[in-house]
Amino acid sequence: MDLLATMRIYVRVVERGTMSGAARDLDMGQPAVSERIERLEKHLGTRLLLRSARTLTCTEEGRIFYERSKALLESADEAVASVSKTxxxxxxxxxxxxxxxxxxxxxxxxxxxxxxxxxxxxxxxxxxxxxxxxxxxxxxxxxxxxxxxxxxxxxxxxxxVGRRLVAAPSYLERHGPIDTAADLANHPFIRVKGVFASERLPLQRDGDALDYARIRTIMTTSHWRPMFDTIVAGGGIGVVQQPACADALAAGTLVELLPRYVIPDFxxxxxxxxxxxxxxxxxxxxxxxxxxxxxxxxxxxx
The missing domain is CATH 3.40.190.10 (Periplasmic binding protein-like II)
Structure with missing residues (x-):
């Protein structure tokens, strides 16, 4: 048995909490991971893990072996790196x-x-x-x-990560300009779930204290891309992270709303x-x- 390799498998199993999770991380089959752990326990002459239907729990011996194995593996990696030519x-x-x-x-x-x-x-x-x-x-x-x-x-x-309040030119052509923070409540707002869930948008102007503008959410998504595409298509207004909208702003397919205000960065x-x-x-x-x-x-x- 390659004890060092098996220790790596054991450490990953403990950290993931399941054989299947460790198997995915290590690009191994779950049966192979289970077999290596069983051989390790037999080699050590003690049980390391308590198995239930869904979870794995370390025994006291398993906890000690995990901590010592992790430290040993890190030291081994350090040793290899210290003598590697590149x-x-x-x-x-x-x-x-x-x-x-x-x-x-x-x-x-x-x-x-x-x-x-x-x-x-x-x-x-x-x-x-x-x-x-x-x-x-x-x-x-x-x-x-x-x-x-x-x-x-x-x-x-x-x-x-900067954030921008944006809309498509086609949307503004149909619905008119947005000149004040109070105007936001009159326009359909599209957002990612969990962001601005209180229906209040934090805004800051010229370094002043935060103010909050009321918004009217008509669509939430679990992923930023549908939100972005819907805004570009003219379906409403919303806040997009700067890296995702920089090209669209430069190309003119999106425009920034209320540029005198800043939405706090992440x-x-x-x-x-x-x-x-x-x-x-x-x-x-x-x-x-x-x-x-x-x-x-x-x-x-x-």
């Missing part, structure tokens, strides 16, 4: 979580840089607007917008586990994200 010798899998819009619009270019710099790394990209728990979801790096919430992580600020952070040291492959990708994301997020001058 950084592109880094290998393994990076499970990277990101919100949908940032992941689809901003990240592709960054991921190409990752592929060029570290061709032996496998990237498992998970796009989800929900807050992702790094441990239970088996995520190595999480890119998160807005509030960070609680958790055992270290946050690296990389910039802000903070963008790169989160990693609160552990020291980080595996070399994780540290390398985090450093690249910290380098590449800020200029991509830089807000263009009006």
């Amino acid at each position: 950084e592109n010798a880094l290998d393994g899998t990076i499970r990277l979580a990101a919100p949908q819009c940032v992941g689809e619009v901003v990240l592709p270019g960054v991921l190409m840089h990752v592929r060029t710099a570290y061709p032996n790394l496998h990237i498992d990209l998970v796009l989800n607007d929900d807050i992702v728990d790094l441990v239970t979801e088996g995520v190595d790096i999480s890119i998160r917008v807005g509030q960070l919430g609680d958790g055992g992580f270290v946050a690296h600020p990389v910039g802000t 903070a963008l952070n790169v989160l990693v586990h609160a552990q020291r040291p980080l595996p070399p492959r994780v540290r390398a990708v985090v450093d690249l994200l910290k380098h590449d994301l800020p200029p991509l997020l830089a807000r263009p001058a009006r």
Whole structure:
């Protein structure tokens, strides 16, 4: 039995909480993962995991073995990296979580840089607007917008994601101009679920305190793209993240409404586990994200 490889499998099973989740992460069949864990328990002469219909729970021995195995694997990765002739010798899998819009619009270019710099790394990209728990979801790096919430992580600020209140010229031709914040309530508003759910849009002018304008939502979506396409088609007004609407604003297929006002930006952070040291492959990708994301997020001058 390759004990080091089996320990990697065991660590991933514990972090994912299921054999099937670990199997997907490791690109293995679930039966193969189960067999390796059973052989590991037989080799150690003790039960590591308590199995129920849906979950796995570590025994006390399993918890100790997980903690020691994780530390040993990180030390092994560090040792390999310290004597590798080039950084592109880094290998393994990076499970990277990101919100949908940032992941689809901003990240592709960054991921190409990752592929060029570290061709032996496998990237498992998970796009989800929900807050992702790094441990239970088996995520190595999480890119998160807005509030960070609680958790055992270290946050690296990389910039802000601007937001724009926009409409299509065709919509304004049919319905007339929007001159004041009070006018917003008279127009159909399209938004992503969970954003502006109170039917109040935060607005700021010339650095003043936040004010809130009433809106009238007529459509919500679970993904930014249908919202964006409906606004471009003239179906209503809405707020779109700057990276997603920059080209449309430049081309004139969207126009910015109430440009004297600013909608507060979202903070963008790169989160990693609160552990020291980080595996070399994780540290390398985090450093690249910290380098590449800020200029991509830089807000263009009006």
